[in-house]
Amino acid sequence: MSADLDRANAPTLGGVVRRAHRRMAWASVAMAGCLVLLAGVIALRMYIDNNLRLVARSLAYTVEAAVVFRDADEIDQTLGSMLQGEGIAFARIRDAKGQVLAQWGHQDQGLISELGEWLGRQILTTPTVSEIHHDQHVVGQIELSGDGRGLLGFLLSAIAALLVCMAASGAMGTWLSRRMLREIVTPLHSLAEVAKAARYERDLALRVQPARILELRELGNDFNTLLDELQDRQTQLQHKNTALAHEASHDSLTGLPNRAHFEHRLQTALAQGQHENCTFAVLFLDNDHFKQVNDTYGHEAGDALLIEVAHRIRSQLRASDVVARLGGDEFAVLLTPILGNDEATQIADNILKAMRPPLPLQSSGFLQPSVSIGIAVYPVHGQDMSTLLRSADTAMYRAKAQRRGSQHLAIGSTT
C-alpha cells in the first residue's frame, strides 16, 4: 500500500525532464530578453537626448528674433508648429534674466499618454537646456523635456516579443524534452517490462530491444546477458528436475514406471471408477523360474530377460494402460478402462502369447520368457488399492500353482 502511495507521489522521469527543459528555456529567454530590453532602453534614451539637443538647437535659431523682440505669440506659434510630433513632452523658453516668455506641452490625453509621461519622468529625468544667442550674446534659454510615449511603445512591444519568445521556447523545450524522453524512457520502459516479466511471470525469454543511446544500449546488453545466463540455469534446473522426477518414479533397468508411480495411477483410476462408475483391471505378473535363469546364465542375462519381458508386456497394451515394474521379477499392469472380465483376460492372454518367442542370448543359446498372471477387476474383486493388489497377487499364485505361464482371474468379491 505504502509502495503504491510512494509510486503515486514520486515524480516521473518524463515530468522532471519536461519541467527542467521548460524552466531552462524560460530562464534563458527571460535573461536574454531583459538584457536586450535594458540595452534598448539605454540606446533609446541616448537617441532621445540627441534628438532633444538637435531640436533645441534648431529651435534656438528659429525663435532667436522673437526672443529678442519678446514676441510671445510668435514664440508660441513656432513652438506649436515645430514641436508637434517630434517626441517632445514639454518646452519652455526664458529670456536672459530667466523670465518665462513661452511654454508648450503636448495636449494628448488618455491612459497611454499618462503612462508615457510617467515613464518619461522616470527615465528621462533631466531636461535638455540650450542657450539662444544673438550677436554673440545670450538672449534666452530653451528647456526641452522628452516624451516617454516612444519609450513606452518600445517597452510594450519588447515585453510582448519577450512573452511570445517565452511561449515559443516553452513549446520548443517541451518538444525537445519529448524527443529526448523517447530516447531515454522508451528503453527504460522496455527494460522494466522485461524485468517484471522475469520476476513475476518467470518468463526469461523476453529481451530488451537495443537502444540508440550508447549507455542505455550497454545496460540493455548487460541485462540481456544476465537473462541468457538465468535462462540457461533455468533450463538446466528443469532438465535436472525432470530427470530427478523420472528417476523417482521409474525403474532404472527397464525404464518402466515403478511401484510408487503405479500406486499413484491406481489411486487415480479408483477415484475415477468411483466417480464415473467405470471398470478397470489390475494384472499382477511374476516371471517363472527366474532364479534359475540368473543361476544358469548369470545376472546380466537375467537383466536382459527382464528388459525384454517389460518390452513385450508394453507392446500388448493400449496407450491408456500402465505397466510398472514392482520390484525383482514382478510387474503390474493397470488396464483402464475395460468393458468387463473378458477384455482383461483377453489382454492377459495376448501378453502370454507375446512371451512365446525365445530370446536369443548374446553368448549362445536362448532364454524362454514366461510369466504367470493374476487378474483382479474393479469393483468386483476389490474397491480399494490394497484389496485389488492382494486379489491380483493371490490370483497370480493360483495361476503359478495351476501351471506356470498361465493366467487366473480372482474369484468373487474380496472386500
Ligand SMILES: Nc1nc2c(ncn2[C@@H]2O[C@H](COP(=O)(O)OP(=O)(O)OP(=O)(O)O)[C@@H](O)[C@H]2O)c(=O)[nH]1
Ligand atoms: N537379474 C536380476 N535378478 C533379479 C533382480 N531382482 C531380483 N532378482 C532375482 O529374481 C529372483 C526372483 O526369484 P523368485 O521370484 O523368488 O523365484 P522364481 O525363480 O522366479 O520362481 P517362481 O517365481 O516360483 O517361478 C531372485 O533370484 C532375485 O535375486 C534384478 O534386478 N535382476
